[in-house]
Amino acid sequence: xxxxxxxxxxxxxxxxxxxxxxxxxxxxxxxxxxxxxxxxxxxxxxxxxxxxxxxxxxxxxxxxxxxxxxxxxxxxxxxxxxxxxxxxxxxxxxxxxxxxxxxxxxxxxxxxxxxxxxxxxxxxxxxxxxxxxxxxxxxxxxxxxxxxxxxxxxxxxxxxxxxxxxxxxxxxxxxxxxxxxxxxxxxxxxxxxxxxxxxxxxxxxxxxxxxxxxxxxxxxxxxxxxxxxxxxxxxxxxxxxxxxxxxxxxxxxxxxxxxxxxxxxxxxxxxxxxxxxxxxxxxxxxxxxxxxxxxxxxxxxxxxxxxxxxxxxxxxxxxxxxxxxxxxxxxxxxxxxxxxxxxxxxxxxxxxxxxxxxxxxxxxxxxxxxxxxxxxxxxxxxxxxxxxxxxxx
Ligand code: LCS
Numbered sequence: 001x002x003x004x005x006x007x008x009x010x011x012x013x014x015x016x017x018x019x020x021x022x023x024x025x026x027x028x029x030x031x032x033x034x035x036x037x038x039x040x041x042x043x044x045x046x047x048x049x050x051x052x053x054x055x056x057x058x059x060x061x062x063x064x065x066x067x068x069x070x071x072x073x074x075x076x077x078x079x080x081x082x083x084x085x086x087x088x089x090x091x092x093x094x095x096x097x098x099x100x101x102x103x104x105x106x107x108x109x110x111x112x113x114x115x116x117x118x119x120x121x122x123x124x125x126x127x128x129x130x131x132x133x134x135x136x137x138x139x140x141x142x143x144x145x146x147x148x149x150x151x152x153x154x155x156x157x158x159x160x161x162x163x164x165x166x167x168x169x170x171x172x173x174x175x176x177x178x179x180x181x182x183x184x185x186x187x188x189x190x191x192x193x194x195x196x197x198x199x200x201x202x203x204x205x206x207x208x209x210x211x212x213x214x215x216x217x218x219x220x221x222x223x224x225x226x227x228x229x230x231x232x233x234x235x236x237x238x239x240x241x242x243x244x245x246x247x248x249x250x251x252x253x254x255x256x257x258x259x260x261x262x263x264x265x266x267x268x269x270x271x272x273x274x275x276x277x278x279x280x281x282x283x284x285x286x287x288x289x290x291x292x293x294x295x296x297x298x299x300x301x302x303x304x305x306x307x308x309x310x311x312x313x314x315x316x317x318x319x320x321x322x323x324x325x326x327x328x329x330x331x332x333x334x335x336x337x338x339x340x341x342x343x344x345x346x347x348x349x350x351x352x353x354x355x356x357x358x359x360x361x362x363x364x365x366x367x368x369x370x371x372x373x374x375x376x377x378x379x380x381x382x383x384x385x386x387x388x389x390x391x392x393x
Contacts, residue, residue, distance in 0.1 A: 003073060008190065013256050016070030018062070027066040029249040033057050059237055063245040067252050068220070071210070074189040074255075075202050077222035081233050082248060086185065086205025088241030089219030090114050093201060096235035097150050097179055100126040104150040105143045107134040107164060108363035109157035110183065111205070112352040115359075131363070134164040135295060140172055148176065154183040155192075155302075158337075159311050159347040159371040160364040161286040163295035166302060170198025179228070185209070185338070190262050191304045195224045201232070208338030211254035212261050218247050261340060261376055265308035268382060269374040275383050276312050281320070281390050283368065285312040308375075309337060311347075313368035320393045321346060321370045327392055330377065330385035337373035342382050345371050 003015040017027055035054040037043035045051035054060055068080035083089040094117065098104060106115065108131040118129040132139035134153045151173050155164040166182060173180035181201040182194035188209040194202045204210055206218040220243075221236070223229040236242065266289070273287035285292075288299035289306030299306060314320040324344075325333050331342040335351050345351065348360055348367050355365070374382065 008074070009259055011070070011073045012258055015073040016066040016068070016252075018066060027063055027249065027252055029245050030057075030062045031245050032061075057245065058240055058242045061245050061248070063248040063252075064243050067243070067248040067255075070252065070255065071189070071204075071206075071220050072222050075184075075195055075222040076189075076193055077195050077202065077224055078226050079222070079229050081221040081229070081236050082243035083219035083221065083236055084241045084243055084247070085217045086111070086203070086207060086219040087113055087117070088236070088239075089203040089205070089221045090183070091117060092232055092236040092239060092241060093181055093203060093221060094118065094122060094127075094150075095239060096232040097181075098122060098127045099149075101128075101147060102149045103128040103130070103145045103147045104152055105130050105132060105134075105140055105148055105178075106152040107154045107157055107162070108132055108359070109160040109162055109365060110152070110154040111158045111185075112347075112354050114152075114154070114183070116354045120354075131359070133162065133363070134169065135162040137165060137168045137172065140169065144176055148178055150181060151178045152181045152183070154186070156186045156288060156299075156307065156309060158186065158309075159351065159369060161288065161293070161309065161311050162364065163288060163293075163299050163302070165298055166192075166194050166197040166199060173200070174198070186309050187303060187307055188258060188262060188338075190259050191307055192302060195222065197302070200224055200228060206251050207336060209262060210258060210338075211251045212258065212339055213250075213254050214336060214339035214341060216247050216250045216254075218243055218251055262305065262308070264376040265340075265374050266305045268376065268379040269308040269310060270306065271379050272372070272374055272382060272386070273310055275386065276310075279390060281315055281393055283313045283315045285310060309371070309373055311369050311371050313366065313370065314390075314393065316393055318346075318348075318367040321368060323393050324370065324386075324389045328385050328389040330381055331372070337371070339373070340376045342375035342377060342385075343373040347371050 046053045072080040130143040153164045180199045182199045203221045287310035331344040
C-alpha cells in the first residue's frame with residue numbers, strides 16, 4: 001500500500017510493509033543469512049546493480065528493508081539504513097563523512113560514546129573534533145575551520161536537555177558547505193522532523209522511543225539525498241554493523257504505537273515536571289515543556305510536543321540524588337530511555353562516565369544531574385514513587 005501521502009499514524013502501521021504470497025498481516029522474519037540466485041547471471045546482476053534481488057543479509061534483507069522504508073517515510077527522507085545499534089549508526093555516519101585531516105563540530109552534550117568515539121578513536125586517524133554548546137549558534141560560527149566538514153547536533157541533548165535550533169544550523173551548514181547531522185533520538189519523528197528543517201542526515205538509537213519496549217538495541221540513519229545515502233550505506237555494509245532480521249521485526253512491532261506511547265508519556269512528563277519544580281528538595285529542573293527552560297520558545301516551534309525526558313538536581317547534590325535513585329521502587333534504576341517504563345539514572349557516573357570530568361562540567365553534565373525518562377504508567381504512581389523517595393532525603 002502506498003502511504004507517502006497518508007497521515008503519520010497510517011504510516012506508522014503500514015509504511016514499508018509488503019504483501020507476501022500468504023497474505024501475512026505483518027512482515028515476516030526472514031531469518032536467513034544468504035539468498036539463492038535464480039542463475040549465475042542473476043547473481044552477477046544482483047552484484048552489479050542490474051537486478052535489485054537480495055544477496056546477503058549484511059547487505060540487505062526483506063524484514064530489514066521494511067523497517068528502513070517505514071522510518072524513511074516517517075522522517076520524510078529518501079531512504080533508511082538500519083544498524084545494529086545507535087552507535088553503529090553514528091559510527092557509520094562518521095566513517096562515511098570524515099577523512100584524515102577533516103574537522104567536525106559537535107554539540108558538547110551528546111550521548112557519551114558519540115563524543116568518546118571521536119575523542120578516543122577517530123582522533124587516531126587525524127580527525128579533529130570541536131565540542132561546543134550548539135544551543136548558542138554563535139559557538140558554532142566561532143568553531144568553524146577551513147577543514148570543517150560536518151556539523152553534528154543532538155537536540156534535546158542527552159542529558160542536559162539543551163535545545164539547538166535545527167533550521168539555524170541548516171543555514172550555517174549551507175553557507176559553509178557542511179553536512180548537518182541530527183541525532184533525533186530524544187524526539188523520534190513524531191515530535192521532530194530534522195530533514196524538513198534543513199538537515200541532511202537524521203539518525204536514531206531505535207533502542208529508545210522508536211522501538212519503545214526495552215527489548216532490543218538498534219539504530220537507523222535516514223538521508224534526504226540519494227548520493228549521501230549511498231555513501232553512508234557503503235560504510236555501514238563494509239563496517240558490518242547491520243541490523244538483524246529479528247531486530248527489524250521487533251522494531252516494526254514497536255514503532256506502530258509510537259504516537260500513542262509518546263502522547264501518553266509526555267502528558268505524564270509535564271505533570272511530573274510540575275511536581276518536581278514545586279518540590280522543596282528540588283534545586284532545578286530542565287524540561288522543554290516548562291516555561292523556565294531556557295529554550296522553551298524554540299522547543300514550542302521546533303518540536304510538536306515536549307517529549308518525556310527531563311533532568312533535575314536536588315538541593316543535597318549527588319548524595320541526595322544517590323539516595324533518591326536507591327529509594328525509588330517503580331522507576332527502574334537503569335540506563336537507556338524512551339521505553340514504556342520509567343527509568344532513572346545518573347549520567348556523570350553512568351552514561352557519560354567515559355567523558356573527562358572537565359569536559360562533562362563544560363557541557364553542563366554536573367554531578368547533581370539526575371536524568372528521568374518518563375514511561376506510560378499511571379502518573380499518580382510515578383509521582384507517589386518520587387514523593388516517597390524524596391521524603392527520606
Ligand atoms: N544517541 C543518543 C541520543 C543516545 O541516547 C544513545 C544511547 C545513542 C545515540 C546510542 O545508541 P545505542 O547504541 O545505545 O542504541 N543512549 C543511552 C543512554 O542514554 N543510556 O543508555 C544508552
